Amino acid sequence: MKLKDKVCIVTGAASGIGYAIAHTYAAEGGKVVIADLNLDAAQKAADGIAAKGGTAMAVAMDVTNEDQVNAGVAKVVEAYGTVDVLVSNAGIQIVNPVENFAFADWKKMLAIHLDGAFLTSKAVLPHMYAQGSGSVIFMGSVHSKEASPLKSAYVTAKHGLLGLARTIAKEGGKKGVRSNVICPGFVRTPLVEKQIPEQAKELGISEDEVVKKVMLGETVDGEFTTVDDIAQVALFFASFASNALTGQSLVASHGWFME
Template identity: 85%
Template sequence: MTLDNKIAIVTGAASGIGLAIAKRYAAAGARVAIADLKLDAAQAAADGINADHPGAALAVAMDVTDEDQVNAGVAKVVETWGTVDILISNAGIQIVNPVELFAFADWKKMLAIHLDGAFLTSKAVLPHMYAQRSGTILFMGSVHSKEASPLKSAYVTAKHGLLGLSRTIAKEGGPKGVRTNVICPGFVRTPLVEKQIPEQAKELGISEEDVVKKVMLGQTVDGEFTTVDDIAEVALFLAAFPSNALTGQSLTASHGWSMT
């Protein structure tokens, strides 16, 4: 599958899953905007991609919860490359706590980054996609888009919400040539997941080893983490899919952690 001459924006792309997707897209022929809260990190990521694929990457500063920054970032991409064909709404964080101890400020922060960010970036790119009557939006969901786990009320709520947003845009955008789907990874050993290991060990009163073996991997079929490259391949498949036959859907890649 190729993405020759396609223009993509990937949020939260300076590291982790977002960076892996950006690299895979560049290798498949796309030009990719590395949109991240940290411009210096985004520039370093773009420089790395450009070293292998000259001119394929552009660094964009973007706080996905700030409408002005989102609009400015999308405008920069369109000014530079002419349009937007693909949006990967990937920016996200994790905060764990039981509901009764979950700070309201943390709750609002989680929903803002995951849900407001998905909404604002979609709203910004859709006019360009509608004008050309083609485009793909991919939301980074989770196995927690379909199932729940203790200590993750805000994250689970946000990831469930992405399914609804995706399905709505699929209904609205289908007649205008725009598809949208949700990627639902299992546990991927990124810094976000690494941070959860000691936090969950403390909250659950178990060892960090048990968090990994029992909480994160205990429900998989092989005891393996999903990798960033696994998710990048899923993102390539969904972006390159040629028709509206696959829209409004969610695809789980979790080594069997979730089979819904």
């Protein structure tokens, strides 16, 4: 097992990509923490892992609230002794052209994606440094490399994660801590489903055109990336055997973005 007895916190893990990562980690022997704004949903996800023979616990966590993040991490350390892997995955989407983008929505987007990554990293790093090992993984996006209309806050936040990951890689290298970014293409989660009618309305095109032209038009095969695709990348980053792989980003997008 690639993550036997490793303590893995996954934020936003009650559903979607985070849920798939949590199950993959548990199947590989990890002690998984479902950290989510919705504690009931997090507990249900943890119970599902336990029902399959895995080890999991649920923690209520608003990643924009420093006290709640610190309390959640403290609860994990009390239960499991340390933190080996952090997957900062919690996120939302709001679409609007820049001139119509409410400042409150801008701040909300950056708070969840960027502040959340910063606060959760800040909380777990002392434990990783103390043991001389750890893996910090941020959920970026193709939009960490690219831009699309209507997504100014999202694109800005996802670009910012690259800088934060690289800084943690520089600071944590001599202490045995790696930091990397996963950059998925469009994954058909509830977050993406919500965008389809929103973008159709904003762009004045059909929902089918949003899927085929906007979301998948630049892929090599017209296919969505799956939650399992991203879970396998997350497993790769979490279980990599050395600090050779740090400060990097890996795009899984059916060829939408290539580098």
